Amino acid sequence: MADLVERSQREDVAILQIAHPPVNALTGPVRLALAAALDAAIADPAVAKIVIAGRGQMFCGGMDLTEIEGKDAGLPLAGLAARIEDSPKPVIAALHGLVLAGGAEIALAAHHRVAHAEARLAFPEIQLGLVPRGGATQRLPRLVGAGPALELLLSGRPVSFSDPRLRGVADRIVDGDLPRAALVLASELGDTPQPRATAAMTQGFRDPMAYQAAIAKARSETRAGPDPAAEEIIACVEAAQLLPFEAGIAREGDAFAELAASDRSRALRHLYNAERRVGRLTPEERAQPAEINRVAVLGGGPLATQLVVALLERNMGVNWGTRDPGMLRDGMGEVTRLMRAAKERLRLDEATLTQRLDKLDLGESRAMALSVDIALIAARGQGAIELPDGVPRVKVFPDAVDGLGIRFGAPLSTSPLAEILTGPAAGPGDVARAAALLRRMGKRFLRASSTGPSVGGRIMAALHRAADALVDMGEDPFDIDAAIRDWGWPRPPFELRDVRGLAEFAGAERGDGARNWSAALVQSGRTGRNCGRGFYLHGTSGPRPDAAVTALIDDHRPRADPPRDAEKLRVLLLAALANEGARMLQEGMVARPEAIDVALVLGQAFPRALGGPMQAADTAGLFRLKQALDAADHPDRAFWTPDPLWADLVKNGRRFADLNG
Template identity: 30%
Template sequence: MAQYSRVSGSVCLITLQNPPVNALSAAVRQGIVDTVKRALNDSKVKSVVICGQNGVFCGGADIKEFGTNMSGPPLIPMIHAIEAANKPVVAAIEGSALGGGLELALGCHYRVAHSKAILGLPEVTLGLLPAAGGSQRLPRLIGVPAALNLITTGRHVTAAEALQLGIVDQVTDHSSVDTAVKFALSVAGQSLDSRRISTYPCPRPSDLDALFEEAMQKVRQSARGAIAPVACVQAVRAAATLPYTQGMEQEKELMATLFTSGQARAMQYCFFAQRAVGRWSMPSGARWDTSKPRPVLKAAVIGLGTMGRGIAVSLAQTGLSVVAVETQERQLMEAKQAVSGMLQRGAKRRGVAPALNRISYISNIQAVADVDLVIEAVFEDMALKEKVFQQLSAICKPGTLLCTNTSALDVDHLASQTRSPELVVGMHFFAPAHVMKLLEVVYGSRSSPQAVATAMQLGKKMGKVSVAVGNCRGFVGNRMLKPYLEQAFFLLEEGATPELVDGALEEFGFAMGVFRMSDLSGLDVGWRVRKGDGLVEPGLESGQSARIRQGRRYSPLGDLLCEQGRFGQKTGRGWYQYDTPGGRVAKSDLWLHSFLEGYRARHDLVARRIDHQEVLERCLYVLINEGFHILEDGIAAGPEDIDVIYVFGYGWPRHRGGPMFYASMVGLAKVLERLEHYHQAHPDVPYLKPCNLLRRLVASGSPPIHRWREVIKKHHSQL
C-alpha cells in the first residue's frame, strides 16, 4: 500500500507501507500508481516526495511473487509515469534503496538520502539483472565504468559514496523526509527537462570496446559459469550503444532468459534457505529457536592460533569485551600484534573506530572466571581439549557457556569432561574466522536448547550464517568433504592429474579444485587427522596392503607427499609447485606427474582416460550421497541446512544452489543410477552405495526439494 498525505501546504507525501522493507508487492505498486495520479491531478500539489514507513525506503521487488502469475501494475510503466510527471518527484531515502527500490528512486527527478542509508542493485546475487530500467538509467547517470562495477557485483554503497558517484543529490544527518520536503518546495515550478535520466545521453568513453571486453573477461573469470553477471555487462553495453527504448528492449530480453534459468532458481533458493536455517528446530524435535538466549557481554577465547585470532576479532567487532588467553608467551605477543592489525584493517574498511580496547591478552586461564561464554580454539587434539574443558569447568562461574571450535571431534565427549554438559555446544568457525560467513553450531545429546539459542544468536550478531547441526564425526560439512576428497585421490590413482580434477571442479564453479585447495590449507592438516585415525602406515607404500585400510580402499598418496615434506604452499611444493615457499601461483609439477606414474606402476594400476564428467559425478555424487546419510541420521534438519553450509563454508557455487538442490536439479533418479554404476565398478568403496533415503525419495517420485522433509519425517517415524 501507499499512503497519501499533504505536508507544508503544497507537497504531497507518498509513504510506501509493506513491512519490513516496503517491498514492491502488487498492492504497493497499485498504491504508488493511484497516489501519484492523484497528486498530479491535485492543483494544490506543486511537488511530490516518495518515502517508506519505519525508516526504510524500499528493499526492492517482492521476491515471494517470483514464479507466480504477478498481478497488479507492472513496475516499468509505473516508473516511467513518475519520470514523465510534470511536477518534481523527490525520493527520500532512509534505511535502504535496493534493487527495484533504487530503480524507483532513479525514476524520480531528485534523490535525497540519509547519511546511514545504503543503496544498490543486488539483482545479480539472485541470478537476475536490474530489469526495471536500472541497467539503462544508472550508466546514463554515473557513467559506464561505475555502473558496471555496481551492477555486475551487486554491492551496496553508502550514502556518502552514492553522493560522490552522483546517484543522489543530497545527503543529510537529519530526517531525509523533512529534508526532501524542503528540497521539493525549493524546486517546485522548475523545468524538469534536465532531470529525466532516461533522456540523458550515456557518457561514452573513447575506448568503449576495450572497456567492455575487459569487463566481460573479468566477469567471466570471477563468475565461474554464472550467467547473470555476463548478462549484466550486455545490458550496460546496450545502455552505452543504443537509444534508451532499444536498450530497454535488450534489458527485457536478457531478463527473460535469466528469469526462467535454473541458475536464477538456484540463487533464489539460496536466498530463502539462508533466512530459513535460523528458524528451524533440531531434527530431534527440540526447539532452540523458541528458547530465550542468555545475555553475553563478556566472552573468552582460549588459544590464539590462526583460528583463535579470527574468533577474537569477530567477537570484539560485535561489541563484546573479550579475554584472549594464550599460555605461550611468544605466541601471545605475536597474536596481539596480528589481532590489532586485523581489527585496524577491518575498521578502516567499514569506516569505524577499531575495537582495540575491547580485547585483553592474558597468559593465565584463570582470567576467564567471570566471562559469560568461552570459545575453546586450541590445537585439534582430543587429549588437549579434554584438559581445557576440565579446567574451564572448574574455573568458570555457574551458567557460563562452554563452546568448542572443533571441526570434527566428539562434542558429547568434551561435555562429559565438565560438571554441566548441558552448557556445552560446538561453535565450528571456518578460516579465516573473521571473514568466513558460516558457523556450524553443534548441539550434543545433552546441550540445552537455551545454550544452542545463545550460540546461534551470538553467531547472528557476528554477522555469521549460523546453522544448528547434530553431533557426529565431522558434523555436516567435513563429514561430506571426506568422501569427496577420497574420490579425488582415487581418480589420480586411476589416471587423472591434479590439473584435470581441479579443472573440472573449477569449470563447475568452485573457486578452487580439491588439490589447489589442499595446497592452500596445507597437506599436513589432513595427514595429522589420518594419523590420529590410525590410517597412516609408513613403509608399506611398496606393498599392496598400502591401498587397503580398515577393510576398505584407501589412497596413501597424500601421506606419501607429506613424508617427502611436500605440505603445499607453505613449503613451495605439494600437488603443484610454487616459485617460493608461501607462493600463491600453482604451477604444474613434472616431479609429481612422474611420481604418480611410478606409484601406478608399483601397484600394477593401468592409467586410463578420465573425462570431466566422471570427475564431477564421482566427486559430487559421493558428497551428495553423504548428505542424504546426514539427513537420514538426523544430523541436519533439512536439505536447506546442508546447502547453506556448502555455499557459505565450502565454496559451492551459489548459482548451483548447494549440493542437495543440485541433486534435485540433475534428477534424483540420475544421481541414484550413477552411484549404483560407480559402486559396481568400485565395490571396495562403501560410501558409493546409494543411501536408503535417496532410494526412498526416488521411489516416492522424486518430490521437489521443499517436500523432502515429509519423506524424511516418515522415515524417522518408522525407525
C-alpha cells in the same frame, strides 16, 4: 492494500510513504498500492507535487524472490517505474537508509531525488545472476554515463549518494530533516509545466567515445571471469546509447526473463534464501536471554589465539585462561602482533587499539571462567573447569560433543561461517547464547545435530573418499583435480591435501577394497607442500604434477582405459557428495538440504554459482546421479550405494529442494 502505502498532504504536496516492514520491499501488493496512491494523487486537483518516501529504517530494500518464479507478480516493476516517470505532476523521491533493487529503480524514475547524507544506493541483482528489471540499465547511464553506471551495476555494492560516480543523481544531499528538504524542493519547483523525465536526459551520452570505451573495458574484464548476468548488464547499458528508450527497456526485460530461467540464477537465488534460513532459532531458543559481553577462552594454542583476536576485533571482553598462566605470555605477544596487523583493516586509531587490548584478561582457567556470558573450550584439559550456573560450555576444537559445539570455518579470521553443533545435552539457552556470540562475531551460522562431526567436515571427507576411489578405478589424480578446478572450485582434493599436509588425511577411513592414497604417499616420504613433494611438486612457480606420483600409483592399480572425461568425473564426485548429504538428512544431522549447501559454499569455497552440492545435484538430475552411483565400479559399496532417499525422491518426481520446506 492501502495500508502498504500511507498518504498525507502538506499544502499542495502529497506524501506517499511506503510502509511495508521490515525493509519496504516492493512486492506485488506494494507496487499495486503505490500505483493506486500515485494515480489518486495525480487525479486530485488539490495536489501539485508528489513525494515518495519510505517508512522506518530505509527507503526501500530487497525484492520478493518468489515473484521471479512467476508467483503473484502483480504490476511489473518496469510498469510502476513508467507510471512514476510519466506522471504529469513532479515526483520527488526522498531517500534514506538503503535504496536497493526496486527501490533504486523507482528512485531513478522519479523526476527529482533528495537523499540523506547516510543514504546508500545499490543494484544487487547481479549477485542473484540477474539484471535489474525496472529500467536501471537505461536510466542510470543517462544520468552518469556508462563507466560509473557499469561500476555500480556490476558490483552490486551500496554506494553513498555523495560518491563522485553518483554526481547528479541526487538534486540535494542533506544531513538533517529529509522530509522538510523534500518539501522545500517541492516548493521551489513552482508550477513546473512539464516534469523532467530521466528517460529524456542525455548528459550521460555527452561523450560517445568515452561511453563506448567504458563498454569495451567492462567487456574485456568480464571475459576473464564469464558471468552471463554481467554480460547482459553491459549489453543493456550499451543499448541505452544505441536504442530508443522503450526499446532499451524491452531489451532489459528480455534479459531479465532469460537469466531468471537459468540454472545459475536459480542456484544463486536458492543460496541467497538458504543463507538467511539455516541459522533460524526455534521460538523457545529466541525467548532465552542471550546478551554476550564477555567471553572466556579456555586453553592455549593457535586456535585459542585466533579466537581471542577475533573477539577483541569485535570489541568484546575476553578472559583467556589456561592451567599454566605462564603459557599465555607468548600467546599475548602473538595477540598483540595480530591486532596491530589488523589495525588498518579495522580502521582503528592507536587509542582504540589500546582500549581493545585492555579488554583482555589473562589468568588461571578457573578464575577466568568467572563473570562471563559463555565459555569457549579451545583445547583439551579444560573440560573439568567449573562454570557459573547458566554459562554455556562450548567446545570449539575437534572432539566429541555432549552439549554444545561450534566449528569455525578456516581461516577463522576471514571465514564467514560457523556451525553450531547440538549434542543430546544442549539446551535452548545454550543455543541462544552461541547464536548471539556468532552474530557479534559477524558470522553466519548453521545448525547441526551432532556429537562431534561438522557438516562441512563430513561432506569434505566424502569428497576425499570419492577422489581416492576414482584413483582406485584407474583415474589420474591430476585429471580429477583439473575437473574440479574447471568446475569453479578452487580447492581440488589432492592439491588441498598437499597444502594442509598429507599426514592430516593419511588416517582417514576407507572402505572395502579402497586405498588411502595420502597414506601411500606418506609412506614413500612425500608429505605435502611442507617438504616440497606431495601429490605435486612444489616450487617457486607453484604446484606442478609429478610423473613420479603417477608411476607410484600405476604400480598399485591399472589405469582406466579409456579414462573418464572431466564431466563424468564431476558427475561421480557430485553424486558422492549428494549421497553423503542424503545420509545426513536421513540421520537427522541436518533438517534441510540447504544447510549442506551453505556449509560447502561458505565454508569450503564450493562454487557459489552452483548453489551447493544438493542444489547442483537437483540441477544435474537425481535419476542421472543415482545411476552413476549404482554403476560405480568400486568395492566400497557402503560408500557408493545410493541412500534410500534417492529412490524415494526419484519415484515421486521430487528434488532435494522440495525438502527445504
